[in-house]
Amino acid sequence: MKYRxxxxxxxxxxxxxxxxxxxxGVGVEADKARACLDRALDIGINFIDTANIYGRGAAESFLGGALAGRPRDSYVLATKLFFPMTENDRGLSRTQILKQVDASLTRLKTDYIDLYQCHRYDDETPIEETMEALSEVVRSGxxxxxxxxxxxxxxxxxxxxxxxxxxFVSSQPQYSLLWRAPEAEVIPLSAANGISQIVWSPLAQGVLTGKYRPGEAPPPDSRATSDQMGGFIDRFxxxxxxxxxxxxxPxxxxxxxxxxxxxxxxxxxEPNVASAIIGASRPEQVDDNAAASGLSIDPxxxxxxxxxxxxxxRA
Incomplete structure (x- = not known):
């Protein structure tokens, strides 16, 4: 595994x-999720990404239990806030930032989060309020x-x-061979300001694994057939x-x-990409994807x- x-x-x-x-905490049974996490950490993946909204706290709670007992400095833990956790709890106001970071820390069973991310932009809160509250969270440790x-x-x-x-030190956009929008402005702007990309859906919801064939039904155990995990794959x-x-x-x-x-x-x-986030339901998927690190491929x-x-x- 290479690091950036x-x-x-x-x-x-x-x-x-x-x-x-x-x-x-949502689409994958706990024992299978634990096997994927353990395998990832065992082969050198040190960066774990989650969010409070994933399963309305279920993903954070799972990680809090699954990571217990591992040295805290052996992994980098990232989570996010913005989306509604309750009818009244959403956004990036100072009140919400201070409330949600404490809730995430409790679920994750840790004293600190390595990377705290704004899941989206909050048009209803002044950016000054958001940045000052985030700074308060960092300065408090x-x-x-x-x-x-x-x-x-x-x-x-x-x-x-x-x-x-x-x-900010990171940006988390969707980025893949099938979705290159960040290249136009986000990546150059980020690179000029000490911000790296942590990209989500680098395999276009699994389509770039080649498991889905034209004219054929999706494999029965795939994301495309899952009620919990298949809602975002339709466009591909x-x-x-x-x-x-x-x-x-070929x-x-x-x-x-x-x-x-x-x-x-x-x-x-892309040099500005620090890490590509994968999802997995089986340890062998983790192995296959992790092998992409350090590959030298003819441009x-x-x-x-x-x-x-x-x-x-163009089609």
């Missing part, structure tokens, strides 16, 4: 990280660093302009996209790796892959 520095922080995070969206997810370039600039506050589940993914198979074979490893290595080719193969992916947009 997270923005201007002192954190060294594994190039492949383990996420818990739709899986831990409850979080070491702060980040954000899916903020616009203007959101980022507004936050950076607030004087006397702690600066059409024959145009799946046909393009089929064209990527490129991965030429590179000597699986399609999933090829897709993850493509994401990691010409990536260029061919980009041309194939671009053809979907």
């Amino acid at each position: 520095r997270l923005g201007d922080s002192d954190l060294q995070v594994s190039e492949i990280s383990l996420g818990s969206w739709l899986t831990f 409850k979080a070491r660093h702060i980040g954000f997810s899916e903020w616009t370039p203007q959101n980022i600039r507004d936050a950076l302009a607030v004087p006397g506050t702690v600066k 589940m059409n024959d145009t996209v799946l046909g393009a993914v089929e064209q990527l198979r 490129l991965a074979a030429e590179a000597g790796c699986t399609l999933a490893q090829f897709a993850l290595a493509w994401v990691l080719r 010409a193969l990536f260029e061919k892959a980009e041309a194939i992916a671009a053809s979907i947009v």
Whole structure:
């Protein structure tokens, strides 16, 4: 496993990280989730990403129990806040930030969070209030660093302009061969300001693993057939996209790796990406994805892959 520095922080995070969206505490049984987590940590994945909204606290609670007994400095723990936890508890006001960080710490059974992230931007709270509250959380020792997810370039600039506050070290956007939007502005702006990307859905909800074939029903045990985990995959589940993914198979074979490893290595080719978040329901998926770290692949193969992916947009 290779490691990269997270923005201007002192954190060294594994190039492949383990996420818990739709899986831990929700779509994957506890014993299977525990097996995935243990395997990830055993092979050098040190970065674990979650959020208070995942299972309305269930993912954090699972991790709190599953990580108990491991040295706290042996892993980097990230969580988020923004989405409604109750009818009245949502957003990034000072009240909510201070309330939700304490609730997350309790569920995670830890004294501090390595990376506390704004899950989305809060248009209803002044950015000055948000940044000052996040700074208070860091200065109190409850979080070491702060980040954000899916903020616009203007959101980022507004936050950076607030004087006397702690600066962000991470951005968490969706990014993959099939979704390259962050390249236009978010990645250059972040790189210029000491902010790294921690990307979610680098395998496009599993479509870039090649498990879904055009004209065929999804495998019965896959995310696409799960009521708990399949709600976000529909936009990729059409024959145009799946046909393009089929064209990527020979490129991965030429590179000597699986399609999933090829897709993850493509994401990691970007220097501003510190880590790619994977989800897993079986330890062998963790093994396969982790093997993408440190892969050296001919850039010409990536260029061919980009041309194939671009053809979907033109179709």
